[in-house]
Amino acid sequence: KPIILLGSGAREHAMAAKLTRDGASVQVVPGNAGIPNSHPGLDPLDFAALEAYARHQGVRLIVVGPEAPLAAGVADYFAGSDIKVFGPTKAGALLESSKVWSKDFMRRHGVATAQAWPFRSDEVDAARAKAAELGGQVVVKYDGLAAGKGVYVCGSPAEATAALDDLQAHYTGWYSFLLEERLTGPEISIIGLTDGHEMKLLATSQDHKQLLAGDEGPNTGGMGAYCPVPFADDNVLADIRRDIVEPTLRGLQNEQFEFRGFLYFGIMLTPTGPKLLEYNVRLGDPEAEVLLPAMDSSLLALIEATLDGSLARQVVRQRPGAYVGVVLASGGYPASGFPTGFPITGLDNLPAGVEAFHGATRRGADGQLVTNGGRVLVLSAQGPTLAAATALAYEAAALVSFQDKYVRPDIAQRPAPVLTQ
Numbered sequence: 001k002p003i004i005l006l007g008s009g010a011r012e013h014a015m016a017a018k019l020t021r022d023g024a025s026v027q028v029v030p031g032n033a034g035i036p037n038s039h040p041g042l043d044p045l046d047f048a049a050l051e052a053y054a055r056h057q058g059v060r061l062i063v064v065g066p067e068a069p070l071a072a073g074v075a076d077y078f079a080g081s082d083i084k085v086f087g088p089t090k091a092g093a094l095l096e097s098s099k100v101w102s103k104d105f106m107r108r109h110g111v112a113t114a115q116a117w118p119f120r121s122d123e124v125d126a127a128r129a130k131a132a133e134l135g136g137q138v139v140v141k142y143d144g145l146a147a148g149k150g151v152y153v154c155g156s157p158a159e160a161t162a163a164l165d166d167l168q169a170h171y172t173g174w175y176s177f178l179l180e181e182r183l184t185g186p187e188i189s190i191i192g193l194t195d196g197h198e199m200k201l202l203a204t205s206q207d208h209k210q211l212l213a214g215d216e217g218p219n220t221g222g223m224g225a226y227c228p229v230p231f232a233d234d235n236v237l238a239d240i241r242r243d244i245v246e247p248t249l250r251g252l253q254n255e256q257f258e259f260r261g262f263l264y265f266g267i268m269l270t271p272t273g274p275k276l277l278e279y280n281v282r283l284g285d286p287e288a289e290v291l292l293p294a295m296d297s298s299l300l301a302l303i304e305a306t307l308d309g310s311l312a313r314q315v316v317r318q319r320p321g322a323y324v325g326v327v328l329a330s331g332g333y334p335a336s337g338f339p340t341g342f343p344i345t346g347l348d349n350l351p352a353g354v355e356a357f358h359g360a361t362r363r364g365a366d367g368q369l370v371t372n373g374g375r376v377l378v379l380s381a382q383g384p385t386l387a388a389a390t391a392l393a394y395e396a397a398a399l400v401s402f403q404d405k406y407v408r409p410d411i412a413q414r415p416a417p418v419l420t421q
């Protein structure tokens with residue numbers, strides 16, 4: 001079954017590997033140096049070219065990895081045609097691409113979430129006053145897609161003021177932003193496949209967004225992830241279903257979204273129950289790099305069932321054990337301007353139980369694999385316990401070398417939280 005997968009990161013490498021295991025013949029647009037069947041010459045945002053290529057190859061299914069093609073309307077472009085897209089339409093993608101819209105959606109449908117106040121760019125003074133009233137315990141969120149860089153978590157009025165100043169310095173023209181009540185508690189990611197009526201959840205996972213050990217330093221796209229999360233027990237999951245997943249599904253139905261794709265819930269387990277921080281309309285990266293190796297069921301079958309309305313009959317089975325993915329990053333990331341192009345060695349003799357997913361890699365002039373950006377590789381390890389999988393992931397990470405390699409040292413090693421609810 002020929003299918004096209006859109007995207008170019010380690011997430012897409014993991015998706016391509018899983019779909020291939022499930023029996024699909026996957027062409028990746030544009031892909032990268034490490035993903036088989038990549039097409040660097042094709043632009044995933046040029047839908048006409050994509051359609052021509054799909055028709056030429058007899059492709060009837062396009063699976064979307066990242067948010068950009070969804071926000072640009074790839075599902076709308078192919079709507080009503082014989083080529084199916086796994087991923088929401090532009091309207092559905094608003095759940096991720098506009099934080100103000102998404103917060104309103106949560107409110108309209110009673111999804112448990114932080115209180116929030118929307119402002120426009122000419123209302124920064126009012127936002128400053130509101131932040132002061134809340135003692136500076138606020139989160140400032142730029143409305144649009146900002147690749148994880150439009151969110152400021154503040155702990156004092158001075159920090160809130162600095163965040164609002166920074167927002168004004170970074171964004172010009174007309175924009176909106178949210179001021180949100182700052183919540184506390186451990187975070188988990190829950191990702192499901194949905195056709196807008198049913199939701200089939202994958203394992204629980206945890207990302208590590210900050211660059212440095214102990215969740216310090218700047219935010220990144222994610223430095224590592226693991227699954228399943230030991231403290232997300234059946235009680236926690238039941239609360240999440242009742243307070244977050246089910247109200248979301250009712251909302252998708254009431255508003256008659258054509259939503260067929262992955263839906264990601266970024267959740268904080270607060271002292272007053274789980275609260276939704278955000279939706280993403282895609283698999284998380286690096287969560288996908290542990291969730292897909294952990295998946296026993298066929299992703300291809302689940303995707304097909306989502307598109308033909310038979311998702312209710314599907315079951316998602318997980319493989320036993322634990323899965324840990326660590327990101328091998330370029331020194332200097334997530335700031336810009338760090339050097340790349342360094343040769344990568346050691347990928348040939350990784351231990352059993354480890355998969356290497358390529359993010360920012362390319363082939364140098366002599367065909368040698370070299371670094372090509374911030375998050376270069378994700379090494380994903382399986383083990384009987386979380387500790388064993390973690391040890392194996394770091395053993396593998398030590399075997400792969402390139403100049404200025406940086407690996408956050410404490411992935412999957414957060415102390416178990418005390419859940420107060």
Ligand code: ATP
Nearest residue numbers: 114139147148149151153180181182183266277278
């Ligand atoms: P992502 O890269 O996950 O898409 P994003 O830029 O869309 O991130 P959010 O997920 O909304 O932004 O927020 C990023 C991080 O900020 C969260 O993972 C969480 O750690 C923190 N955060 C967001 N909202 C709150 C809140 N209300 N209280 C406390 N922390 C928060």
